[in-house]
Amino acid sequence: xxxxxxxxxxxxxxxxxxxxxxxxxxxxxxxxxxxxxxxxxxxxxxxxxxxxxxxxxxxxxxxxxxxxxxxxxxxxxxxxxxxxxxxxxxxxxxxxxxxxxxxxxxxxxxxxxxxxxxxxxxxxxxxxxxxxxxxxxxxxxxxxxxxxxxxxxxxxxxxxxxxxxxxxxxxxxxxxxxxxxxxxxxxxxxxxxxxxxxxxxxxxxxxxxxxxxxxxxxxxxxxxxxxxxxxxxxxxxxxxxxxxxxxxxxxxxxxxxxxxxxxxxxxxxxxxxxxxxxxxxxxxxxxxxxxxxxxxxxxxxxxxxxxxxxxxxxxxxxxxxxxxxxxxxxxxxxxxxxxxxxxxxxxxxxxxxxxxxxxxxxxxxxxxxxxxxxxxxxxxxxxxxxxxxxxxxxxxxxxxxxxxxxxxxxxxxxxxxxxxxxxxxxxxxxxxxxxxxxxxxxxxxxxxxxxxxxxxxxxxxxxxxxxxxxxxxxxxxxxxxxxxxxxxxxxxxxxxxxxxxxxxxxxxxxxxxxxxxxxxxxxxxxxxxxxxxxxxxxxxxxxxxxxxxxxxxxxxxxxxxxxxxxxxxxxxxxxxxxxxxxxxxxxxxxxxxxxxxxxxxxxxxxxxxxxxxxxxxxxxxxxxxxxxxxxxxxxxxxxxxxxxxxxxxxxxxxxxxxxxxxxxxxxxxxxxxxxxxxxxxxxxxxxxxxxxxxxxxxxxxxxxxxxxxxxxxxxxxxxxxxxxx
Ligand SMILES: *[C@@H]1O[C@H](CO)[C@@H](O)[C@H](O)[C@H]1NC(C)=O
Ligand SMILES: *[C@@H]1O[C@H](CO)[C@@H](O)[C@H](O)[C@H]1NC(C)=O
Numbered sequence: 262x263x264x265x266x267x268x269x270x271x272x273x274x275x276x277x278x279x280x281x282x283x284x285x286x287x288x289x290x291x292x293x294x295x296x297x298x299x300x301x302x303x304x305x306x307x308x309x310x311x312x313x314x315x316x317x318x319x320x321x322x323x324x325x326x327x328x329x330x331x332x333x334x335x336x337x338x339x340x341x342x343x344x345x346x347x348x349x350x351x352x353x354x355x356x357x358x359x360x361x362x363x364x365x366x367x368x369x370x371x372x373x374x375x376x377x378x379x380x381x382x383x384x385x386x387x388x389x390x391x392x393x394x395x396x397x398x399x400x401x402x403x404x405x406x407x408x409x410x411x412x413x414x415x416x417x418x419x420x421x422x423x424x425x426x427x428x429x430x431x432x433x434x435x436x437x438x439x440x441x442x443x444x445x446x447x448x449x450x451x452x453x454x455x456x457x458x459x460x461x462x463x464x465x466x467x468x469x470x471x472x473x474x475x476x477x478x479x480x481x482x483x484x485x486x487x488x489x490x491x492x493x494x495x496x497x498x499x500x501x502x503x504x505x506x507x508x509x510x511x512x513x514x515x516x517x518x519x520x521x522x523x524x525x526x527x528x529x530x531x532x533x534x535x536x537x538x539x540x541x542x543x544x545x546x547x548x549x550x551x552x553x554x555x556x557x558x559x560x561x562x563x564x565x566x567x568x569x570x571x572x573x574x575x576x577x578x579x580x581x582x583x584x585x586x587x588x589x590x591x592x593x594x595x596x597x598x599x600x601x602x603x604x605x606x607x608x609x610x611x612x613x614x615x616x617x618x619x620x621x622x623x624x625x626x627x628x629x630x631x632x633x634x635x636x637x638x639x640x641x642x643x644x645x646x647x648x649x650x651x652x653x654x655x656x657x658x659x660x661x662x663x664x665x666x667x668x669x670x671x672x673x674x675x676x677x678x679x680x681x682x683x684x685x686x687x688x689x690x691x692x693x694x695x696x697x698x699x700x701x702x703x704x705x706x707x708x709x710x711x712x713x714x715x716x717x718x719x720x721x722x723x724x725x726x727x728x729x730x731x732x733x734x735x736x737x738x739x740x741x742x743x744x745x746x747x748x749x750x751x752x753x754x755x756x757x758x759x760x761x762x763x764x765x766x767x768x769x770x771x772x773x774x775x776x777x778x779x780x781x782x783x784x785x786x787x788x789x790x791x792x793x794x795x796x797x798x799x800x801x802x803x804x805x806x807x808x809x810x811x812x813x814x815x816x817x818x819x820x821x822x823x824x825x826x827x828x829x830x831x832x833x834x835x836x837x838x839x840x841x842x843x844x845x846x847x848x849x850x851x852x853x854x855x856x857x858x859x860x861x862x863x864x865x866x867x868x869x870x871x872x873x874x875x876x877x878x879x880x881x882x883x884x885x886x887x888x889x890x891x892x893x894x895x896x897x898x899x900x901x902x903x904x905x906x907x908x909x910x911x912x913x914x915x916x917x918x919x920x921x922x923x924x925x926x927x928x929x930x931x932x933x934x935x936x937x938x939x940x941x942x943x944x945x946x947x948x949x950x951x952x953x954x955x956x957x958x959x960x961x962x963x964x965x966x967x968x969x970x971x972x973x974x975x976x977x978x979x980x981x982x983x984x985x986x
Contacts, residue, residue: 329416331381335389336423345372345418348379350401350411358404364413365397372397372418376404381418389420390457422459424519428468428509430454433523439490441497441529442628447490449479449527454486454509456519469514475505479527483514488525497529498566533571536633537563537620543638544618546600550608551646559600560592563620563635572596573623579636580617587641589618606643609679614641650676650686650729652741657727659709660746663717667710671700674707674741676729684733691726691740699723700745709743717747718783751841753783755792757849763816764867765831766858771820773862775804775853779813780837782845790839797834797848804833804853816851823855825867830854 331346348361363374363381372395374381379399400413430452437450458465470486472479480491488505505525512518539561546559565572576589576598586606589598598620615638622633652674659672678684688707690700700723701712707727715723723745731737763776780792794814796806803823806814816833831853838846856867 329414331416331418332421333383333387333418334423335387335420336425337383338386342373342382342384345381345383347381348374348399348401350379352401352410359410360402360404362400362402363397364400365415366395367418368397371395374399387420388425389422389459390426392420393459394419422462422465424458424463424465424512424517426457426465426511427519428454428456428511428521430507430509430521430523433525435523435525436528437488437525438528438530440532441495442532442534443490443495445490445493449488449490450525451485451487452481452507452509452523452525454521454523456509456511458511464512464515464518466511467513468509468511471508471510471514473506473508473522475503475525475527478503479505481507488527495529496534497531498535501529503527503529531568531571532627533567533622533624533633534626534628535566535571536626537565537572537574537622537635539563539618539620539635539637541637543640545640545642547642547644548602548606549644549646550606551648552602552606554602554605557599557601558587558641559639560595560597561589561600561618561620561637561639562595562597563637565596565622570624571622571627574598574620574634575623576618576620578616579619581615581638584611587614587616600639600641607679608643608645609681612643614643615639616641645681647734647737648679649737649739650678650684650731652676652727652729652739654741656742656744658744658746660748661711661715662748662750663715664750664752665711665715667712667714669711671709671711671745672743673709674702674727674729674743676707676739676741678731678733678737682733684731684737686729687732689728689730691728694725695723700725702727709745715747717749717785718753721747723747749785749787751784751786751839751843751845754845754847755780755782755790755837755839756847757781757837757851761851763851763853764856764864765818765823765853766862766864767823767825767855768858768860769818769821769823769862771818773818775816775818776851777809777813777815778835778851780849782839782841784839784841784845786839786841788840793838793840795836795838797836801833803831806835816853825855825857828855829867 333343333345337343350359352359360376361374361379362376363369363372368374371383371385371387372381373384395418396415397418398413398415401410402408403410432453435450435452439447439449452470454468454470456466456468460466469483470481471483472481472488476491478490478492478495479488481488486507486509488507503526505527506522507525508520508522510518510520540563541561544559544561548558552558561576563574563576565574573591573596575591578587578589584604586602586604587600588603589600591597592599598618600616600618617636618639619634619636625631626633653676654674657672657674661669661671665671674688676686676688678686687704688702689704690702690709692698697713699711699713699715701710702708703710707729709727725743725745726740727743728738728740758779758781761776761778765775766773778794780790780794782790782792784790790812792812794806794808796804801819803819805817805819807817808814814835816835833851833853834848835851836846836848838844854867856864858864
């Protein structure tokens with residue numbers, strides 16, 4: 262500690278106004294309490310009420326001395342105003358009539374100055390936590406003249422802390438948690454207390470923490486206030502919650518300090534330190550053999566003292582289920598193991614099971630890391646149930662030839678009552694699967710017979726359902742499918758694949774292919790169809806056939822002298838035979854029409870009428886032609902009449918291979934073609950040109966001047982054509 266008096270004396274102040282600082286720490290300055298010692302210096306204000314604290318406070322760290330500060334203890338409430346300090350000036354030599362004046366914060370209200378002596382007194386009780394310092398100015402004036410003798414000087418009065426505030430846990434009460442079985446020293450939580458007293462000065466805010474309740478389980482670090490586990494092996498399953506009371510005491514925990522407390526509720530969290538444990542070492546369930554698949558047959562439970570995930574187990578069957586009949590699943594709600602059927606039980610073949618069931622914690626054991634498990638045995642007793650009869654097959658597959666006689670036995674089904682008193686079984690056909698009543702079944706022996714003739718080509722399959730019912734208990738029934746396949750016999754003759762429309766070119770060469778013919782057959786022989794064709798008439802003079810070696814034939818013309826005028830249509834009966842056993846055959850008639858064709862063999866006209874007007878003329882053109890004809894007839898009737906008699910025209914086309922002969926024998930009722938308009942119009946025609954009726958008009962040839970009569974456009978072309986050909 263500084264000896265304030267000596268320091269001051271050493272510093273001889275040149276300023277006119279000396280403001281003496283009395284940084285007076287308690288009783289260290291006790292001797293100065295005697296005001297007579299202050300002499301011409303500022304007097305010290307000494308707390309009189311805490312002499313006992315003096316010794317300890319002497320050990321505090323040295324503080325910087327500030328010359329223009331004064332100190333006053335807070336909360337001082339003596340009978341008289343407390344002296345804060347004294348102002349003194351060198352001018353005050355006792356003779357001069359000077360006066361001390363105080364201004365600034367609290368001047369005149371909180372702080373009063375003695376005009377003569379410069380003593381400053383605190384008139385009120387001060388609270389550091391409310392206002393820690395006051396800034397004031399002091400001045401010396403001449404009492405007579407009221408003139409300032411010095412400039413004003415500023416100084417501070419600091420309110421000195423006393424320990425008047427207890428520590429407080431603002432955030433309390435606290436909650437903390439720590440896993441059970443934690444090691445000693447494991448941190449749980451940390452608490453914090455605050456103290457409103459001056460943390461810089463004195464020990465009023467120096468806190469020390471201690472534990473009032475909660476030992477021996479927990480401890481607290483007296484300075485950091487961290488709460489730690491103090492006892493090893495705390496088990497949540499024994500006790501889960503602890504109430505810890507913490508005290509914070511100021512004055513460094515010494516006697517006389519103020520204190521505050523808080524509570525910390527510490528919860529132990531679960532670790533997986535308990536294994537599952539079956540409620541019983543062995544269970545026994547009776548399960549009816551007709552228990553449905555997936556239906557629960559019994560429940561087992563492995564208890565676990567842990568909680569949450571640590572208490573969860575899965576169940577499994579590790580022995581006694583060689584037939585793989587059972588499964589065990591965990592009920593998420595109850596944590597029970599539910600025993601269910603994966604396959605149907607069969608009392609007749611196995612009447613009991615001894616299963617070994619294991620429950621395993623889904624989480625590893627927190628201490629050893631290994632899986633926690635428990636084992637139990639489960640005895641299953643299978644109870645006999647009245648079961649429906651059982652067919653020897655789910656589906657029966659029979660076949661029968663389509664020509665089988667009625668009452669032919671197609672096959673037999675069989676079902677058996679598996680229960681101990683084997684009941685007799687009766688068989689029925691489910692009639693809605695055999696609406697035609699095509700089949701019968703023998704009620705006693707299950708033989709299926711044919712009731713009506715079959716036709717494979719109508720229905721190839723008859724899939725019917727057969728029911729077997731126990732005589733003893735009609736409600737015990739079961740069903741089986743009987744698929745009856747109708748086997749083919751050769752009962753259908755082949756026939757033409759379609760209705761063929763055949764054409765024959767008048768100008769075609771012998772051997773021209775008129776039509777390719779194939780056949781179909783409704784039967785379905787396993788080796789496939791092979792058809793044989795022949796003409797019904799042996800040595801037909803006009804047509805022949807050629808085998809294409811692909812189940813089809815071609816019909817060929819035998820000569821080239823087919824003429825529409827002679828015969829327009831030929832009917833050619835063809836016999837088709839299949840390769841069935843016995844073979845079936847049919848006669849199909851091919852209609853062949855004789856037609857006019859283009860040079861390259863395209864059919865152009867098959868009508869006899871078209872022979873007259875082979876070229877598409879409009880009605881208007883025809884009328885025009887007729888008009889022309891009448892006109893011309895009028896003029897040259899006689900001349901023409903003569904010419905038309907007994908003439909033979911012979912037209913030879915440049916293309917030598919395609920010769921069309923036209924012999925006009927002149928007249929006759931049927932010789933409608935003989936009257937050819939060309940002969941009227943084109944005298945050239947008489948000289949060896951006749952129109953070709955089998956080609957289209959070629960419009961590139963224009964009619965010759967003066968030779969057309971009354972036709973324009975198409976009509977002209979028509980005549981031109983007649984000429985050119
Ligand atoms: C009948 O059953 C057979 C064999 O199962 C099957 O191939 C056929 O498609 C079935 N026919 C009908 C019409 O259901
Ligand atoms: C062959 O054709 C001629 C005419 O060209 C006809 O008179 C005869 O009846 C035909 N013969 C047969 C068998 O069709």
